[in-house]
Amino acid sequence: MSSHRKNIFLGLGIAILLALVPLLTKRNDIINIMVLIFLYICLAQSWNILAGYTGQVSLGHAAFFGLGAITTRILWVGGYPFLMAFTTGGLVAVVFALIVGHPALRLRGIYFAIGTLGLAQILKITVGNILPTVADLPGDYIATYNLIPRYYLFLILAVIMVVVVYLVGHSKLGLGMVAVREDEEAAEASGVNPFRQKMISLAISSFFAGLAGGAFAFYQVSYYHDLPFSPTWTFDALLITFVGGVGTIVGPIIGAFFYAIFREFFARAFPELHVFIFGTLFILVVLLLPGGLVEAVSRIRRLIRAKKTDTGFS
Amino acid sequence: MLEIERINVSYGDLQVLWDVFFEVKKEEIVALIGPNSAGKTTTLKTVSGLLRPFAGEIRFEGLAMGNMPIHKRVEMGISLVPEGRGLFPGMSTLENLELGAFTAKGRNCKEETLEQVYQLFPILKKRKKQAAGTLSGGEQQMLAIGRGLMSKPKLLLFDEPSWGLSPLLSKVIYEVIGEINHSGVTILLIEQNVRMALQLAKRAYVIENGRIVKHGDGRNMLNDQHIREVYLGTESV
Amino acid sequence: MNLQVSAQSLIFGIFVGGLYGLAAVGLSLVFGVMKMLNVAHGELLMLGGYVTFWFFSLYHIDPFLSLLPSAFVLFLIGMGLYKGLFSPLAKLHEEVKIKNSLLIGFGLSLVFHNLAIRLWTADERSVSVFYSGWGFSLFGLRFPFIRLAGLVLATIVILALQQFLTKTYFGKAIRATTENWESAALMGINIEKTSMVSFALGAALAAMAGTIVSVGYAIHPAMGLEWTLKALIVVVLAGLGNIGGAFVAGVLLGGVESVSALFVGPYMEVVGLVIFLLVLELRPQGLFGKRSE
Numbered sequence: 001m002s003s004h005r006k007n008i009f010l011g012l013g014i015a016i017l018l019a020l021v022p023l024l025t026k027r028n029d030i031i032n033i034m035v036l037i038f039l040y041i042c043l044a045q046s047w048n049i050l051a052g053y054t055g056q057v058s059l060g061h062a063a064f065f066g067l068g069a070i071t072t073r074i075l076w077v078g079g080y081p082f083l084m085a086f087t088t089g090g091l092v093a094v095v096f097a098l099i100v101g102h103p104a105l106r107l108r109g110i111y112f113a114i115g116t117l118g119l120a121q122i123l124k125i126t127v128g129n130i131l132p133t134v135a136d137l138p139g140d141y142i143a144t145y146n147l148i149p150r151y152y153l154f155l156i157l158a159v160i161m162v163v164v165v166y167l168v169g170h171s172k173l174g175l176g177m178v179a180v181r182e183d184e185e186a187a188e189a190s191g192v193n194p195f196r197q198k199m200i201s202l203a204i205s206s207f208f209a210g211l212a213g214g215a216f217a218f219y220q221v222s223y224y225h226d227l228p229f230s231p232t233w234t235f236d237a238l239l240i241t242f243v244g245g246v247g248t249i250v251g252p253i254i255g256a257f258f259y260a261i262f263r264e265f266f267a268r269a270f271p272e273l274h275v276f277i278f279g280t281l282f283i284l285v286v287l288l289l290p291g292g293l294v295e296a297v298s299r300i301r302r303l304i305r306a307k308k309t310d311t312g313f314s
Numbered sequence: 315m316l317e318i319e320r321i322n323v324s325y326g327d328l329q330v331l332w333d334v335f336f337e338v339k340k341e342e343i344v345a346l347i348g349p350n351s352a353g354k355t356t357t358l359k360t361v362s363g364l365l366r367p368f369a370g371e372i373r374f375e376g377l378a379m380g381n382m383p384i385h386k387r388v389e390m391g392i393s394l395v396p397e398g399r400g401l402f403p404g405m406s407t408l409e410n411l412e413l414g415a416f417t418a419k420g421r422n423c424k425e426e427t428l429e430q431v432y433q434l435f436p437i438l439k440k441r442k443k444q445a446a447g448t449l450s451g452g453e454q455q456m457l458a459i460g461r462g463l464m465s466k467p468k469l470l471l472f473d474e475p476s477w478g479l480s481p482l483l484s485k486v487i488y489e490v491i492g493e494i495n496h497s498g499v500t501i502l503l504i505e506q507n508v509r510m511a512l513q514l515a516k517r518a519y520v521i522e523n524g525r526i527v528k529h530g531d532g533r534n535m536l537n538d539q540h541i542r543e544v545y546l547g548t549e550s551v
Numbered sequence: 552m553n554l555q556v557s558a559q560s561l562i563f564g565i566f567v568g569g570l571y572g573l574a575a576v577g578l579s580l581v582f583g584v585m586k587m588l589n590v591a592h593g594e595l596l597m598l599g600g601y602v603t604f605w606f607f608s609l610y611h612i613d614p615f616l617s618l619l620p621s622a623f624v625l626f627l628i629g630m631g632l633y634k635g636l637f638s639p640l641a642k643l644h645e646e647v648k649i650k651n652s653l654l655i656g657f658g659l660s661l662v663f664h665n666l667a668i669r670l671w672t673a674d675e676r677s678v679s680v681f682y683s684g685w686g687f688s689l690f691g692l693r694f695p696f697i698r699l700a701g702l703v704l705a706t707i708v709i710l711a712l713q714q715f716l717t718k719t720y721f722g723k724a725i726r727a728t729t730e731n732w733e734s735a736a737l738m739g740i741n742i743e744k745t746s747m748v749s750f751a752l753g754a755a756l757a758a759m760a761g762t763i764v765s766v767g768y769a770i771h772p773a774m775g776l777e778w779t780l781k782a783l784i785v786v787v788l789a790g791l792g793n794i795g796g797a798f799v800a801g802v803l804l805g806g807v808e809s810v811s812a813l814f815v816g817p818y819m820e821v822v823g824l825v826i827f828l829l830v831l832e833l834r835p836q837g838l839f840g841k842r843s844e
Binding site: 400416 | 727731734736737738739740742743
Binding site: 057103106107109110111114115117118119121122125126129231235238239242246272273274275276278279280282283286287290 | 588636639643647649650651653654655657658659660661662664665666669776780783784787791817818820821824825827828831832835
């Protein structure tokens, strides 16, 4: 109970600190990178609940992100209130997930992974063909464009996402998901309905990925309509989650900070070779820290604790 | 020939073998018996190198095998006929046999050994072009044994040779194991069909909960009260 | 729709399809032996294309002659990659192994992509030989020489691989490892060595596909993902690990895509993907695989 409370207070504290950032700085580059981090947290965490907690490694996450983005953008630019467009975006992603969920979740392991990748590619190509144009914001939207509300939208979204994963992770539902991940047959034998668990997980995952897409459509001034459907969004979610620590709540958060900041840093320091350096660094992390940064942090913590008790006794 | 010196083996955090010891002398048949999940298969896997003990030592012909990789052990003359046969189901019977002779030693006298195997199991010659996965259960076991012989082993390990076979076929397979032993190959086998194993084996060890609890002469074990009660299902009168 | 046009499309589709097949065979080989999905396979193909491009522009070596040298270069690179990056994963637990191999593949594709931009710029390149325009017509259908030669070469390479896998001891060891690596090890097969050679061979096969692409088509640093996807589709159509089937499935996919382009235009790739998903759902063992229980 007390660790529960400690976690909640810690999370709340960090969220309040982050809410103060726009008051402390007027630098757009900082605000922009924070927005990117929040976007990554949401994208990675929503992937994590399906892949990390429930064990269904999807490579089609971009489909939900893209559906949220395109729905939100079209409705919003079409004159509907933003919040309505935004929520509809999330819902459209869920509806799509529910339609494809049944056949997709029948596939297991690597088949599920490549099947979802194929599904997302179909959407991407289709959208690219139907709407080959750039999604520009109309002039009056640009005139009133302000970064600060975007910052708060992303922050709130990321916080809600983390809270949801935290609550699910500590509930009976979450236990069922982990049981499905560990051993589907055993979970079924002990009364868990694996398909139901996977479906709920997929629904939560797609809803938040759709909302993240909607927020992206609110934030980005100009992009090709099929850009949010690009598999790179899926790969980003995957890289962030794994680098941070898959199946943990802190993993995607640490991963998102690490990913966004390092990429930005390398892009400035070595504009020519930054992807090369980042890729190499990434491979090293995977090879040397197979459990992700979360594992590294807990290892360091254990070391420090061991040292403390050492000095305490001497 | 084979000396197992107090080996301890674990799967991750779960220890399954505790100070397991036994010895197989040249040209003997030794049986390792025990209930399900007592550690029999684990023991054979450790001898063949698929698992590594975290303590203890395995010696073969006086040589400590420590961290020797699996393929080197095969070259030294240890061959395992694995649990569930472990055939290559998509490859032909002949290809399975040829792979048995993968080692340099096996390859050198491949044709000759192949003839011997065909003599032992004539049906394999008939089936030589057929995919291993399409053979009957008995034929598959014959193929697994034949494949094990192809490397010209000094020590042949059997993991449940009667698994999935009718009593009649099991008898045939056991007769063959006896013949193989007569030709000079040392044999270590694990078996759930305790009666059959004890009738064939010169000596036997009983393993329970990952520990050796009893050992002795094969025939004498058949009359042992504990063995009769637990494994043979016959109350001693 | 004119029959002539359809037939011509089919022919061009088969030419491309042979390359899909060649690309898929390498991916399938590596997956079969190591149970790792190398998502940087398309990047290896791209590198193979650029090596050929280099041989051609620096030393004026005919691209078809550099097929084997390029393959050899990628074979060595493959060996290095296996030793340095993938071999340490072999000891890990099955699930962690699959995930980490995916991640390393992603990392590698980033690295190679960026490296290719630095070395050769982001432009499309193509090896243009003096016989580029050669070809002949049959029944009013056009057969460009370089594409036909590409298909013939791809077929020869696959047949040679088939012979290697069924006739040589080492080839049989590779197949045995694919079917059951524990049993293979118990036969005295050195799994580490077999995995390394298979990975390197996979890279070499990708390089050969890349070489042919660089002559008949075009190469660019971002082509990797495209080709990985194509190879993946073909591998699934044929059944994971089914090497002979992969080539046939590649030709099939190329033909279907190309002909369907006449009817659905820019959605031709969707057609391939839909077939891919249907096969995944209804025949997960692949079009040519046997159902295993």
